[in-house]
Amino acid sequence: xxxxxxxxxxxxxxxxxxxxxxxxxxxxxxxxxxxxxxxxxxxxxxxxxxxxxxxxxxxxxxxxxxxxxxxxxxxxxxxxxxxxxxxxxxxxxxxxxxxxxxxxxxxxxxxxxxxxxxxxxxxxxxxxxxxxxxxxxxxxxxxxxxxxxxxxxxxxxxxxxxxxxxxxxxxxxxxxxxxxxxxxxxxxxxxxxxxxxxxxxxxxxxxxxxxxxxxxxxxxxxxxxxxxxxxxxxxxxxxxxxxxxxxxxxxxxxxxxxxxxxxxxx
Amino acid sequence: xxxxxxxxxxxxxxxxxxxxxxxxxxxxxxxxxxxxxxxxxxxxxxxxxxxxxxxxxxxxxxxxxxxxxxxxxxxxxxxxxxxxxxxxxxxxxxxxxxxxxxxxxxxxxxxxxxxxxxxxxxxxxxxxxxxxxxxxxxxxxxxxxxxxxxxxxxxxxxxxxxxxxxxxxxxxxxxxxxxxxxxxxxxxxxxxxxxxxxxxxxxxxxxxxxxxxxxxxxxxxxxxxxxxxxxxxxxxxxxxxxxxxxxxxxx
Numbered sequence: 001x002x003x004x005x006x007x008x009x010x011x012x013x014x015x016x017x018x019x020x021x022x023x024x025x026x027x028x029x030x031x032x033x034x035x036x037x038x039x040x041x042x043x044x045x046x047x048x049x050x051x052x053x054x055x056x057x058x059x060x061x062x063x064x065x066x067x068x069x070x071x072x073x074x075x076x077x078x079x080x081x082x083x084x085x086x087x088x089x090x091x092x093x094x095x096x097x098x099x100x101x102x103x104x105x106x107x108x109x110x111x112x113x114x115x116x117x118x119x120x121x122x123x124x125x126x127x128x129x130x131x132x133x134x135x136x137x138x139x140x141x142x143x144x145x146x147x148x149x150x151x152x153x154x155x156x157x158x159x160x161x162x163x164x165x166x167x168x169x170x171x172x173x174x175x176x177x178x179x180x181x182x183x184x185x186x187x188x189x190x191x192x193x194x195x196x197x198x199x200x201x202x203x204x205x206x207x208x209x210x211x212x213x214x215x216x217x218x219x220x221x222x223x224x225x226x227x228x229x230x231x232x233x234x235x236x237x238x239x240x241x242x243x244x245x246x247x248x249x250x251x252x253x254x255x256x257x258x259x260x261x262x263x264x265x266x
Numbered sequence: 267x268x269x270x271x272x273x274x275x276x277x278x279x280x281x282x283x284x285x286x287x288x289x290x291x292x293x294x295x296x297x298x299x300x301x302x303x304x305x306x307x308x309x310x311x312x313x314x315x316x317x318x319x320x321x322x323x324x325x326x327x328x329x330x331x332x333x334x335x336x337x338x339x340x341x342x343x344x345x346x347x348x349x350x351x352x353x354x355x356x357x358x359x360x361x362x363x364x365x366x367x368x369x370x371x372x373x374x375x376x377x378x379x380x381x382x383x384x385x386x387x388x389x390x391x392x393x394x395x396x397x398x399x400x401x402x403x404x405x406x407x408x409x410x411x412x413x414x415x416x417x418x419x420x421x422x423x424x425x426x427x428x429x430x431x432x433x434x435x436x437x438x439x440x441x442x443x444x445x446x447x448x449x450x451x452x453x454x455x456x457x458x459x460x461x462x463x464x465x466x467x468x469x470x471x472x473x474x475x476x477x478x479x480x481x482x483x484x485x486x487x488x489x490x491x492x493x494x495x496x497x498x499x500x501x502x503x504x505x506x507x508x509x510x511x512x513x514x515x516x517x
Contacts, residue, residue, distance in 0.1 A: 169350045
């Protein structure tokens with residue numbers, strides 16, 4: 001470790017300095033935004049009834065924690081995201097696999113996938129309520145509809161761009177399509193699958209919160225809906241902040257997963 | 267060279283490619299006998315169907331007309347233009363891929379592969395990944411992956427074309443020596459006449475598309491088989507000029 005050349009030490013120093021600048025700037029932006037917001041609110045430069053303010057957000061959060069409902073809402077939302085993720089990702093993998101192994105099948109369903117993918121799923125909201133009621137079931141269904149098509153398309157496009165030379169090699173050993181799939185297509189697509197997984201999680205998140213906005217009686221989306229209907233803006237903005245925090249945590253976890261995978265494979 | 271017995275016989279081989287715009291006769295009426303332990307090169311103008319013949323022989327392309335006569339017990343190994351090593355597998359695991367697919371992976375066959383790797387100077391790379399190897403070494407690994415299945419006939423599809431010219435010469439030598447050492451029959455497709463001349467017992471010249479056999483050259487350097495020595499031989503350029511004329515390349 002101590003035998004690096006001066007040049008390399010300089011490089012490391014530069015790298016660290018750059019990282020520090022990035023991190024400090026990130027935190028500074030957030031702080032300036034929050035502090036500015038609070039000051040504007042304090043001197044009545046903005047109407048806190050419409051915009052709320054950081055101190056109110058903290059108060060609201062504390063009271064939500066005290067009456068025990070906060071973790072209940074977060075828990076329900078996370079649970080719905082989790083179920084949506086498991087079902088949606090499994091189904092997407094299965095469909096994409098079938099599409100690759102049976103090319104005719106992929107040709108047949110291609111237009112359906114394209115149309116369903118670009119269809120604004122919110123338009124199905126009323127139908128979903130009628131079919132699946134107003135509970136978790138319809139929220140998960142909404143999440144599924146929003147995430148499954150785009151994930152399937154992503155995974156399949158990775159599969160179909162597998163380097164042909166590997167496929168020919170396996171064929172020269174007499175491998176059938178199923179074998180080619182497991183020996184070549186899957187291992188050469190690990191990073192594609194992980195990026196599809198990332199897209200899938202954020203789509204599940206969007207879908208579930210959207211579903212909650214439409215139908216639910218519990219969850220963070222419900223909290224936003226309820227807050228706005230009684231003009232309790234503090235509650236709305238608090239919920240939005242918690243959603244931000246959750247998406248950051250999820251991003252962080254997926255990042256961790258990606259690193260773990262890459263280390264074990266490469 | 268004294269002729270061994272014929273181990274592979276191609277009779278009236280035709281191949282037509284179809285697409286919506288029509289059909290294309292790629293090769294027409296190819297007849298070729300390959301003798302045991304012979305090194306045959308197939309040369310011809312580009313697009314004459316050289317590689318098509320190999321992919322038919324390798325069993326990758328199953329749509330053709332004509333006959334391929336060989337013993338059922340004969341096994342055929344195919345070495346592609348690119349090394350196609352899996353970047354996610356170690357050198358050893360890459361060499362075992364064929365055995366895995368054919369369900370022939372045993373302690374014994376694995377030991378054989380390790381022995382080959384040791385024999386041909388790749389021992390220290392057994393647990394390394396392909397990105398640690400030079401292009402020439404990767405090509406040697408690809409050859410060992412093919413040899414792992416103990417093929418009687420090796421099909422080489424421009425095995426050196428992905429290498430730079432300097433590596434080509436030395437790896438060309440290596441690969442030739444390995445094939446001779448292991449006592450294999452080889453059919454090589456190449457567009458490099460020098461490569462064909464320095465390695466082969468016989469050179470088959472194909473015509474322009476649709477490819478058919480134009481001429482068979484028995485290449486004899488008075489018993490000299492070493493590629494480097496052959497390249498220095500005065501007969502080398504004589505053969506080269508003669509075959510070049512036959513190739514009829516209009517530039």
